Every structure is written in C-alpha cells, then in structure tokens.
Amino acid sequence: MATLREVAELAGVSVATASRVLNGSAHPVSSDVRDSVQTAAKTLGYTPSAAAQALKQQRSKIIGVIASDILDPYFAELARGIEIEAAKSGYVTILANANRDPEQERTKFRVLREHQASGIVFCGSDIEGAPGTAELARDVNMAVRAGTRVVALAPRGFDSTKIIIDNVEASYELTRYMLSLGHRRVTFIGGVPGLTAVEQRADGYRRAMFEAQLVPHVVGRTGMRQESGRNAIAGIVAEGSLPEAIVCANDEIAVGVLAYLWTSGYRTPEDVSVAGIGGTRGGAVFGLTTMTLPLVELGGLAARYIASASAQPSVPEPPRFELSIGSTTAKATSGQARSQQFG
Amino acid sequence: MATLREVAELAGVSVATASRVLNGSAHPVSSDVRDSVQTAAKTLGYTPSAAAQALKQQRSKIIGVIASDILDPYFAELARGIEIEAAKSGYVTILANANRDPEQERTKFRVLREHQASGIVFCGSDIEGAPGTAELARDVNMAVRAGTRVVALAPRGFDSTKIIIDNVEASYELTRYMLSLGHRRVTFIGGVPGLTAVEQRADGYRRAMFEAQLVPHVVGRTGMRQESGRNAIAGIVAEGSLPEAIVCANDEIAVGVLAYLWTSGYRTPEDVSVAGIGGTRGGAVFGLTTMTLPLVELGGLAARYIASASAQPSVPEPPRFELSIGSTTAKATSGQARSQQFG
DNA sequence: GTTTCAGTGGTAAACGTTTGCCACTATATC
C-alpha cells in the first residue's frame, strides 16, 4: 500500500503538502502543486491509513452500534439507517450485538472505545435490575465526559444524548384505536420482563384500558421474537378463550401471532384483531396494523448527530409514531362479543 | 485515556515491559513484574489504543462484512455468526451494506482496507454483467495478493477464498421432494435476475423438472424480499391458475407467498405447497418447508478462517443444505390435479 | 524604502504502540 511519503516523493513535495492536499486542510496549496499531488496519488493508488490518522487525531471515523438483536428487523433497519448516513460522511459502522446483556454491552463498549470510535449508538433499551447495569452506566458516563458522543435510541439509565421515541403514547394510541373499533377484551402480548421500552408500552396500554374502565390483561412476556408471539397466543388459545383484540409489544411478536392464528384456522380480523408496534417492513407484507416509525431515518439522525462537525450539535427531535391501519384489525362484531369469554 | 507509558511509569518499568505483559508476547517477564504492571493497568483503567496497534502491526483486529442486504434475515444471521466468532478472538466486525451494487461494494471494500481490516467477508453473490464488477474483481484480487484475507460466502467472480454452499443441489433436492409428493405443476418463484445464487437455484429446479419430464416455470423475478413473493403469487393468481407447488428462491420470498395466500383465503398445503431455500429463523415460525443451512455457523467459519493465527489456514468445508419439512407442503390430492389448469 | 501580510511550502515533533537488539544476571556446562 502506497504511503503519503511515496506520493510526496513522486510529486516532488513534502509530506506535509501532500497531506494538506489529500486530506482537506485549511492551509492553502497552489493549484499546480495540488494537481501534481493528486495525480501522484492516483498513479500510486494511494490509500490513507485510517490507523495512522486515528492515532494522530485521537479519534477515528468509526460509529459503533450496540444493538439488542440484529436479527430483529427493528434493529436491522435502525442499523441500516445509521450505516447509510454514516457512509455519507465517510464514517464506517461497527456493529456489535449484545443480546440485551449489560455485561456484553460493556465489553463491546470498551472495544469500541479502543478503536477510538467517534460515537457509539445504543439501539435497544435496558432491563431493569439486570446485573452489570450500574457498571455499564459508569463506563458510559465516563466516556461521555471524556468527549465521546454516545446516543441512546431507547430509554437508558446513563447520561448519553437521547433520541427517544414515545413508547407510552404509541401503545396508548394504538389501544385507543382498538377500543374505538368497539373491542372491549383487548390483551397485550409479549415482551421481555423489565425491558424499559416494553414496560412503557404496557403502561400506555394500561392507561388506555383504565380510562375506558376495562381490565388490562398483559400476557406472554417471553421475549421479543416471532416465536414469543406464537407461543403466547398458543397459550391463550389453549386456555380456551380468544380476546377480541391483541396489542403486541412489537411487530415481530404480532407476526408470530398471525402465523399461529392463520395456521390454526383462525382468521384476522374476523376472529380477532391484531396490531403491532414498530413499523418494520416485515409487518407491511402481512397487512399488519401497527404504530410505525421511520426507522431508517431515526438511525440516520443518530449518525448525523455523531458525524456533525459542530462541537455541540443540537439534539434532533425524535420522530413520532404514526398509526398505520392494515387489514388485521376491524370493527368488533356483535357475534364476537357474545361467543367468547374473557379469561 | 491512560497510555502504556503511564502504566509503565506507575509500575516502575519500561514501556517495552509493560507492552509485553499487557499484550501477550513470547518474551518472558517475571511474575512479580507482571503483577505490578497488571495492577497498574487496572488502577489507571488502561485501554490499549487499537489505532496505535494497527499502525505498528500493519493490521487491525477488524473483520469487514460486505452484505447484500442486512434486512434479509439470511444475511443478518450470517453477520451475527461472523460477529460472535470474531468477538471470541477479540476481533470487531465492521458491517457494510452494498445493495448488490458492485460500485458500492468497491467503495466499502476500499474503506475497509483503509482501516487495515485483517479480512473481508462478502455475503451475497454477484450479478452477472453488473457495471463495476470487473473493477471490483481487480481491487479484490490485488488485495488478496497483498495478503488481505478475503472470503466469499456465495459465488463470486474474483480470487478470494471461497466457502460456498451448493445452491444447485439445494433446489434440485427440494424440487425432487415436491415431485415425490406427487406434484407435477411446480413453479419456481422470485429472485433477482442475473444473481448467480438465484440462477443456480433456478438451474437445480430446472434439472429436477427436466429429469421428471416436466416443463419448468420460473416467474416473478422481481427481488429477494417478502414483497417480491407476495407480488409474484398475486400475479399468478390474477392469471387464474395456481400451481400445485411452489419452490421459492429464498425464505423471504416464501414467507411473502404465504402472507398473500393466507390473507387471500387460500390454504397451505391444501391448495398449494410452498417451500423456501435458506433456513432463516423467520421461516420456522410459519412452519415453512425449506432447505436449511446453519447460517450462524457458516458465518462463524468465515470469521474463524480470518482470525486464524496460521499463515495458511485451511479452507473449511461449507455446510450442506438439509431439507426441513414443515407444514406448508403435503402430498398432492387428486382434486388438486384435476381442478386447476397449469398456465 | 520600510513594514505588513497573505500565500505558499517545508521541518520536525508528536500520537501509542511493538519489537529487534543489546545488556545484565544467575545458573549450567565443560
């Protein structure tokens, strides 16, 4: 690999000048010298050493992403948004999966710092009382004070910049929509116990239910994946009663619920209305009613914040959830209300 | 951030010794000195500078991943496998999405090289005749000769190490399974035209059909996503005829097909058998019959090859597809054969 | 005819590691 020195020699200038030409600097360089350096670089196929630059400048053009579960389209879309926007400013994205485990998050965070990442984005919220949470918070707070840009895209118990969507409102709105369709027996399904984002969504659901003077039912908190939804609804069906409507903790769970219902001979929305929260692309194919979020944009916001040249970039407003009505929800039928019994 | 020099001073030794203790070296160090260095490092919260290490050693512990589409679970699982295995050896994974565009792949490849990645993994095959393919091949071949480890997990027209699964056989086997169920009108759906992996799968399907003296039908080559499957089957239904069985170019397409069928009142496998290729987790929830591949392991293989300490690591055998029979395929019924007409 | 200054280019000192080489000690070998 050609180095700056070789380019400088070929162009007949000093490395300083070559550096100034090749890696944008305020220092002026005459246009003929500039040209000769550029042709020399092209001839030699010069590639700057990111390592040397990082070492010298004490920061590298790296954005770290610590995701809860990259297999969940919600995070995959977020990661993609970050990557697209990062690439525009010449940043690369280091992806780390942490499985919602604070210990793993901490390890990944440390590694990211070793690589002098300019910024680190946490995708996914924390779990109340998970061991290692306090230590992670300590590390993050220290890094933030040291000038590393840390962004959380979900509720987190540390002092990072926060671009956080309103989970409570999302499920509140969605539940109210279900109620507005005439459903009364509305169940909330899924989620990881203690996961802040899920608790918030459950809270929004409960608030809407209480306001309508209905009893909330929260079940199947066995995870955030499609299987969880499948298992949860299987459990409900096994108990012999189907609610009129189901609000799922996320889209994946909702898709799992649909998969079970459809393969078991139930129909949506005739037998039961189902909705998700998240707005991933997967839901769209199933015509899922869901609270959507522009995920790619949200990721982009975080990347742009980190890549921003300004010393104190303004924190962007988080996007808002929007209700996207699909074909998995419909008005309650009188038959529905009578034929089934609420657990 | 504490540097090695600070640690060395606190421990009362030279930086050389500190380096030898903290970053594994063959040079022996007495255990008491070793201890004092380690405690000093702990006290100061020493974090090695990956940039400095990369600069000095001319390679950094980075594995680059160039994926076709990170939103496709197939690649997401692969990426996850790479990440898990990479992390075990202290490597970090840089993820780049290239949308199957050789120009983008080239850009990402260059950036990865700037960061002195030890290795780069291409996930996803190339598209015949796509502009920029030759230039990408030139760059890759140059990098390979320069000692960068490049691994392709799908058919590719450059001289990288290859860990490539047998796409032809996968669809051949799957098609034969469909035929063994008694189906005669078997259609192949989906895929990106010219995408090598898809062409291979289509070829395997055709071979099986020819052998059974049946006319192959390949349709709906509009992409690899769920939407593509949905649209393709919608088109087929609009033409008024449903095949007895459908082999999809990948699992995502198959799920899209199922989504359409189920939401349109068709039943699987009663009305039509559907199968995919890939073995992503998503398919499992729908009970999809599919040719599965241990994707996480496959990714791990690539990572392990790159992280290998040996100068000439042996190239691992690719895993083989295995038929996983779900609930979306069944024996042909006599009614099926008579009631419908093949386009 | 000075002085000032914008424009341009070079010199050299970092940045934080790793590692080849040398030096010293203590023990083993002849």
Added chain:
DNA sequence: GATATAGTGGCAAACGTTTACCACTGAAAC
C-alpha cells in the same frame, strides 16, 4: 575458572499521519 545459555529487562527505532511553527516570496500599505 572460563564459557555458554536461559531468563529478564531496557533502549530506541519504527509504523503513517497531522499540524504547530518557521521561512520565504511578492505585493500592498504606509
């Protein structure tokens, strides 16, 4: 007692950049 050798530790030179500082030129300002 001389010599080899294993064990241990330090010195200093890189690795490829960036950038503060200095130097020179020519034109503008006085």
